[in-house]
Amino acid sequence: MNIVQPPPLSPELIARLKNIVGEKYAVTDANDIAPYVTEERNLFHGHSPLILRPGSAAEVSAICKLATEHRIALVPQGGNTGLVGGQTPHNGEVVVSMRRLDKIREVDTASNTMTCEAGVILQNAQQRAADADRLFPLSLGAEGSCTIGGNLSTNAGGTAALAYGVAREMALGLEVVLADGRILNTLSKLKKDNTGYDLRNLFIGAEGTLGIITAATLKLFPRPHAVETAFVGLKSPADALRLLEISRDEAAGGLTSFELLADIAVDFSVRHGIDVRHPLADKHPWYVLMELSSSRDDARPTLEAILARGMEDGIVDDAVIAANLSQRSGFWKLRDEMSSAQKPEGGSIKHDVSVPVAAVPAFIEEANAAVVKLIPGSRPVPFGHLGDGNIHYNVSQPVGGDTADFMARWHDVNAVVFAIVLRMGGSISAEHGIGVLKRDELPDVKDKVAIELMRGIKAMLDPLGIMNPGKVL
Numbered sequence: 305m306n307i308v309q310p311p312p313l314s315p316e317l318i319a320r321l322k323n324i325v326g327e328k329y330a331v332t333d334a335n336d337i338a339p340y341v342t343e344e345r346n347l348f349h350g351h352s353p354l355i356l357r358p359g360s361a362a363e364v365s366a367i368c369k370l371a372t373e374h375r376i377a378l379v380p381q382g383g384n385t386g387l388v389g390g391q392t393p394h395n396g397e398v399v400v401s402m403r404r405l406d407k408i409r410e411v412d413t414a415s416n417t418m419t420c421e422a423g424v425i426l427q428n429a430q431q432r433a434a435d436a437d438r439l440f441p442l443s444l445g446a447e448g449s450c451t452i453g454g455n456l457s458t459n460a461g462g463t464a465a466l467a468y469g470v471a472r473e474m475a476l477g478l479e480v481v482l483a484d485g486r487i488l489n490t491l492s493k494l495k496k497d498n499t500g501y502d503l504r505n506l507f508i509g510a511e512g513t514l515g516i517i518t519a520a521t522l523k524l525f526p527r528p529h530a531v532e533t534a535f536v537g538l539k540s541p542a543d544a545l546r547l548l549e550i551s552r553d554e555a556a557g558g559l560t561s562f563e564l565l566a567d568i569a570v571d572f573s574v575r576h577g578i579d580v581r582h583p584l585a586d587k588h589p590w591y592v593l594m595e596l597s598s599s600r601d602d603a604r605p606t607l608e609a610i611l612a613r614g615m616e617d618g619i620v621d622d623a624v625i626a627a628n629l630s631q632r633s634g635f636w637k638l639r640d641e642m643s644s645a646q647k648p649e650g651g652s653i654k655h656d657v658s659v660p661v662a663a664v665p666a667f668i669e670e671a672n673a674a675v676v677k678l679i680p681g682s683r684p685v686p687f688g689h690l691g692d693g694n695i696h697y698n699v700s701q702p703v704g705g706d707t708a709d710f711m712a713r714w715h716d717v718n719a720v721v722f723a724i725v726l727r728m729g730g731s732i733s734a735e736h737g738i739g740v741l742k743r744d745e746l747p748d749v750k751d752k753v754a755i756e757l758m759r760g761i762k763a764m765l766d767p768l769g770i771m772n773p774g775k776v777l
């Protein structure tokens with residue numbers, strides 16, 4: 305697929321595009337454009353002559369039609385919290401910001417579904433479900449700003465994937481505007497519908513390269529009666545894995561989160577996070593933040609039984625169960641601040657990888673040794689969703705080292721870490737996607753026929769290559 309290098313947009317085309325959304329919702333001032341072309345971590349910087357903020361699927365369709373007619377490259381954008389540069393206009397594309405499509409069209413408690421427009425903020429979707437005494441379980445650190453459209457386009461995972469699956473498993477149907485402006489409507493509430501190819505799943509995880517999601521019908525779940533959260537100190541990832549097995553054994557489907565945190569990650573969060581406190585009196589080499597949910601009153605005794613078994617087996621060195629909601633949010637704040645708390649420590653080379661759950665301890669041990677051998681003094685900061693085999697394997701620069709020199713080794717460090725991941729049968733992108741960050745590595749790690757099929761699908765749905773060009777493929 306050729307990357308469209310868009311020629312400068314003529315004033316006439318800019319005027320026609322603006323006309324579709326209305327002057328008020330077309331952003332052309334450089335200062336106002338800035339927040340759409342940079343991202344929180346300051347890793348990617350783009351540029352764009354025009355940000356369009358449509359207010360309906362019909363307006364998105366009109367934008368796409370005009371874009372196809374004049375080969376205008378488009379970058380769909382939701383909350384701009386993506387971590388792989390997928391939402392950034394790297395080559396001066398027009399950004400289609402979906403945040404104005406923020407209506408929850410329907411909550412159907414009998415069918416247990418909720419139909420949201422793409423720009424609904426994840427936290428608002430969660431709240432609306434709770435107001436109807438239901439649970440929308442997708443949960444991630446960026447939930448206050450990421451959108452349902454972005455969550456589906458990146459097939460987000462998050463901290464509850466262990467029990468409820470990833471975003472893909474929470475979507476029943478989609479409304480999508482195709483590159484040529486046609487609107488594909490698969491907004492269905494049906495669990496069972498075997499009428500041909502699963503088109504919905506093509507767009508989930510496509511990172512905006514096949515079309516623009518404008519709405520989705522999402523699954524709702526019963527709201528748990530009780531949620532219990534523990535912060536556990538232990539000696540090693542191997543012990544954490546044994547505790548995971550005990551937890552599954554005792555709690556079965558009630559185990560909703562199981563996060564592994566290295567001491568250095570907790571330390572950064574406590575030192576640099578705002579109002580973050582260490583939950584335990586003493587430090588431990590590793591921690592687990594675990595959560596149980598139940599529709600009955602048995603979450604607390606089950607959690608206590610898990611921790612007691614862990615202590616008897618010499619796995620758990622210390623543990624505290626959140627006594628109230630505020631303590632529980634304190635535990636999660638510590639976890640949620642983990643990414644941003646790495647910033648004050650200088651350069652950080654990031655990986656979002658997965659390996660089979662049983663291989664996580666060996667992966668961390670081998671990766672730590674390989675990375676420190678490659679860059680002596682570098683500081684691995686592994687943390688993440690142990691229950692899903694998904695580790696955010698970040699590496700902070702040596703203390704007092706030169707940040708630019710360290711960051712220049714990004715691909716060398718990636719190569720070392722990815723080699724271990726692939727040898728263990730893992731994935732180089734567990735939940736953040738490919739974007740531009742991992743685009744060049746993809747053909748080397750993905751099945752060749754799969755890449756051919758992906759290119760074929762892209763060519764069929766977006767023959768002119770106007771839809772988020774240069775991303776994924």
Ligand code: FAD
Nearest residue numbers: 382383384385386390445451453454455460461462512517
């Ligand atoms: P954006 O960043 O705006 O876009 C992401 C991609 O989706 C881009 O390729 C964009 O073109 C495309 N896109 C956006 N909206 C649409 C649409 N309507 N139609 C078509 N394409 C679209 N991710 C996880 O999976 N798990 C985590 O635990 C997690 N934790 C995070 C914590 C923090 C602090 C941060 C900053 C990010 C985290 N992320 C996590 C990454 C990010 O939040 C997710 O990728 C999120 O799903 C992106 O949503 P968004 O609305 O911000 O999308």
